[in-house]
Amino acid sequence: MSATLARHKARERRRAVTLWLLAVSVTVFFFFPVYWMFSSAFKTDEVSSTFPPVFTFAPSMDNFVHLFLEAEAGKALWNSFFIVTIATLLAMIAGTMAAYALARFDIKGKNAMAIEILSVRMLPPIVSVIPLFMIARWLGIFDTPWLLIAVYTLSGLPFVVWIMRVFIQDIPQSVEEAAMIDGCGRIEAFWRVTLPLLLPGLAATMVIVFMFAWNEFLLASLLTSSDAKTLPVIAANAIKPKAIAFGLACAAGVIMSMPVIVLVLMMQKYLVQGLTLGAVKG
Amino acid sequence: MAESAIRSATVHAGAAKAQRAGEKWAPWILLAPTLVIMNVVGVYPLLHSLYISFTGAKPTDPNAHQGWVGLKNYAEVVSDGQFWHAVLVTGGFTALSVVSSLVLAVLMAILFNRPLPGFVLMRSLILIPMLVTPIAVGLIWRIMMMPELGVLNYLFGIVGLGPFQWGSSRGSALASVVLVDVWQWTPFMFIIIFAGLKSLPRSPFESAQIDGASGWQTFWQVTVPMLKPVIVIAVLLRLIDAIRTYDTIYIITRGGPDFVTDVVSIYLQRVNFRFFDLGYGSALSWVTMLLILAVVLIFVNLSGFLRIVNEKEAR
Numbered sequence: 001m002s003a004t005l006a007r008h009k010a011r012e013r014r015r016a017v018t019l020w021l022l023a024v025s026v027t028v029f030f031f032f033p034v035y036w037m038f039s040s041a042f043k044t045d046e047v048s049s050t051f052p053p054v055f056t057f058a059p060s061m062d063n064f065v066h067l068f069l070e071a072e073a074g075k076a077l078w079n080s081f082f083i084v085t086i087a088t089l090l091a092m093i094a095g096t097m098a099a100y101a102l103a104r105f106d107i108k109g110k111n112a113m114a115i116e117i118l119s120v121r122m123l124p125p126i127v128s129v130i131p132l133f134m135i136a137r138w139l140g141i142f143d144t145p146w147l148l149i150a151v152y153t154l155s156g157l158p159f160v161v162w163i164m165r166v167f168i169q170d171i172p173q174s175v176e177e178a179a180m181i182d183g184c185g186r187i188e189a190f191w192r193v194t195l196p197l198l199l200p201g202l203a204a205t206m207v208i209v210f211m212f213a214w215n216e217f218l219l220a221s222l223l224t225s226s227d228a229k230t231l232p233v234i235a236a237n238a239i240k241p242k243a244i245a246f247g248l249a250c251a252a253g254v255i256m257s258m259p260v261i262v263l264v265l266m267m268q269k270y271l272v273q274g275l276t277l278g279a280v281k282g
Numbered sequence: 283m284a285e286s287a288i289r290s291a292t293v294h295a296g297a298a299k300a301q302r303a304g305e306k307w308a309p310w311i312l313l314a315p316t317l318v319i320m321n322v323v324g325v326y327p328l329l330h331s332l333y334i335s336f337t338g339a340k341p342t343d344p345n346a347h348q349g350w351v352g353l354k355n356y357a358e359v360v361s362d363g364q365f366w367h368a369v370l371v372t373g374g375f376t377a378l379s380v381v382s383s384l385v386l387a388v389l390m391a392i393l394f395n396r397p398l399p400g401f402v403l404m405r406s407l408i409l410i411p412m413l414v415t416p417i418a419v420g421l422i423w424r425i426m427m428m429p430e431l432g433v434l435n436y437l438f439g440i441v442g443l444g445p446f447q448w449g450s451s452r453g454s455a456l457a458s459v460v461l462v463d464v465w466q467w468t469p470f471m472f473i474i475i476f477a478g479l480k481s482l483p484r485s486p487f488e489s490a491q492i493d494g495a496s497g498w499q500t501f502w503q504v505t506v507p508m509l510k511p512v513i514v515i516a517v518l519l520r521l522i523d524a525i526r527t528y529d530t531i532y533i534i535t536r537g538g539p540d541f542v543t544d545v546v547s548i549y550l551q552r553v554n555f556r557f558f559d560l561g562y563g564s565a566l567s568w569v570t571m572l573l574i575l576a577v578v579l580i581f582v583n584l585s586g587f588l589r590i591v592n593e594k595e596a597r
Contacts, residue, residue: 023398026390030469031407034414036433037422053433094315101312113313120324122578124526126550127567130334130560131327154323157316186308215415217529218547222555232417236533239421246425253418260413265406272477279515280474281481 037257041250048246063247067255071248073234077255080230083145084213087152091209092202094153095160100190102161103168104176120158129222136223143225151219156209159277163208166278167201168194204270207263214260231256335564342558355565365566367541368549369573375456375545376524379463384517386464387471388509391479392501405473412469420533423462424449427534449535455542459531463524471516478512479505514585521581525574546570 040048042059067073102110132151136142171194179189217232224233235256238249264271273281335355338347359365390408394401411419426434427448438444449458486508490500506513528547531537537544537552550570554563581587 019393019396020398023393023401023404026393027404027407030411030465033419033422033426033465034407034410036426037414037418040422040425049431051431052436053431090319094319097312098316101309105309107309107313116320120320122522122574123324123328124547124567124570124574126526126528126547126554127331127571128324128327130554130564130567131330132323134334134560135327135330150319150323154319157319161316211413215417217415217417217532218551222551232415232529235415235417235421239424239533244421244425249418249421249425253415253421256415256418257413260415261410264413265409268406268409272473275470276474276515276519280477280512 037250037253040246041254043247043250045245045247063251064255067248067251071234071237071252072229073231073252073255076229076231076234079145079228080214080232083148083228083230084152084210086145087149087156087213088206088210090149090153091156091160092206095157096164096198096202098157098161099164099168103165104173120154125155125219129219132219132223142223143228145228147223148220148228148230151223152213152216155216156213159209159212159274160205162277163205163274164198164201166273167198167205171197200270201273204267204274207267208271208274211260211264214256331564331567334561335568337561339560339564340558341560348561351561355562356569358562359565359569362566364541364544365546365549365569368544368546371456371541371543372525372545372547375460375463375527375543376521378456378460379467379524379527380517380520382460383464383468383471383520384513386468387475387516388513390468390472391476392505394476395479409469409473411466414466416466416529417533419462419466420530423458423465423530424534427458449543450539452540452542455535455539459534459543462530462534463527466530467520467523471520474516475509475512478509482508514587518578518581518585518587522574522578525577 039055041063042061043054043057044060044062047054047057047060101107102113107113132147133142136147141147175197176186176189176194179193180186184192215232216230217236220230221233221236224230231252235249235252238245238252336352337349338351338354340346340348394405398404414422426432429435429445429447429450432448434448435445438446447454449455482505486504487500490504495503526547527545528551531543531545531548532551535543537548550563550566553559553566
């Protein structure tokens with residue numbers, strides 16, 4: 001009896017170890033390319049182009065120096081930061097206002113409006129590029145940050161409206177009404193009572209909107225020519241007609257990805273709800 | 283004393299009424315910025331592009347007729363073999379990518395749905411691919427996939443496989459870009475499905491166990507039906523994004539070799555911005571948009587997406 005029990009236990013343990021190893025190999029599959037990008041960013045081109053590839057080497061900052069001195073990455077970094085921050089803030093403010101209206105007021109055509117806002121999310125960006133390109137030329141804002149700010153505000157809006165609507169609906173209306181009975185106006189009630197409760201949701205939404213605008217390439221590459229180039233556009237230049245500038249590509253990848261990785265891993269708790277437009281709780 | 287109390291009460295009631303009267307417009311004031319941005323930056327360019335699609339606009343060719351051409355562009359789209367080839371490639375790419383990442387994500391969610399040492403760290407590491415800028419994803423995979431110098435062929439070589447040509451041969455290019463897409467977006471499906479799995483009630487699983495159901499039976503008859511709403515949402519969001527994939531394919535193969543990875547977004551970009559055939563390009567864009575809309579609507583209808591969302595609202 002006890003022998004079978006021991007055998008059973010041993011089998012359970014073997015099973016647990018197998019599954020754990022499986023989980024580790026899944027993790028390695030997903031993490032290895034990221035590790036390779038980070039480590040290659042600190043290799044000189046000489047080290048990068050040896051075969052077989054090396055896993056230990058003396059780290060060098062050459063690629064980053066080169067990126068900022070010659071490839072104009074400093075300016076692109078500033079452009080990305082400026083454009084994406086302003087667009088994110090605009091989308092957050094306008095979108096949260098709209099979400100509040102959709103969540104708290106009884107308006108005709110409310111669902112139709114929500115669907116219309118969502119369909120912006122489905123639009124392939126290439127469709128509106130041509131008219132935007134022509135309008136921008138005509139207004140003289142081609143290759144300025146303002147064009148991309150307008151575009152990224154638009155693409156962030158549906159996210160904000162849909163996610164914040166769910167977050168606002170989750171806060172019982174009675175909380176606000178209690179404040180209004182105590183003599184607050186609706187705006188004051190929102191500011192003092194609802195907003196503080198919304199802060200985590202706002203932060204998570206902001207991170208997601210920031211991420212999508214920060215990573216965007218197609219529109220940025222077609223709607224800028226030199227002055228307003230963003231980081232992904234500069235990074236894509238690492239591909240030369242005949243070869244790839246390894247180190248440059250990886251260093252640019254590291255600089256682009258770090259802010260998003262740090263921000264999102266900090267906000268993991270609300271990430272799922274944000275990414276599914278509020279439909280799935282994490 | 284009593285008089286002033288009454289007066290302050292009437293003042294209060296009056297204020298409340300005024301507030302409510304003022305609130306008639308409040309929702310519209312709140313919605314105004316969003317509606318203005320959406321219509322000026324979103325809807326207006328769209329309508330403008332509809333207009334361009336009926337013209338022969340081609341700024342690089344002053345001799346061409348730039349004005350109204352009626353349905354000529356649309357007639358050309360119908361007989362544009364290159365475009366329909368791109369549609370097929372996009373369909374294949376999307377189907378392969380969405381199905382593989384769904385299967386992988388479900389398996390991973392089940393694998394991680396038990397206490398594992400180091401779980402929190404593993405989950406964070408698995409999340410990272412979806413956060414890396416798509417351009418950087420393209421660059422790093424292109425570097426890793428280089429036939430002579432790439433680390434992938436080195437690693438496969440150790441276990442006696444390869445060397446593979448990855449993105450540079452006709453046979454493996456589509457599979458390579460699908461692999462990259464699956465690598466980048468499976469984490470997205472995984473965290474959504476995992477969250478769904480965690481939020482399922484315990485009791486149906488317990489009764490299945492009491493009834494003596496095997497693991498396999500439990501999976502198909504209990505887990506999958508209960509996860510369906512979450513899976514539908516994850517697949518819909520993934521579908522919308524996979525159809526418009528551009529960045530990674532642009533970096534890794536640029537649609538080549540021999541157009542085997544020439545998805546619609548790459549083809550559209552070529553027509554519009556290399557040849558500046560804006561009238562024809564706009565017609566292509568509109569046809570593409572209608573096709574995407576059709577696919578999404580079919581999926582929404584088949585999967586009961588709206589029912590799922592409305593149930594969420596009702597709760």
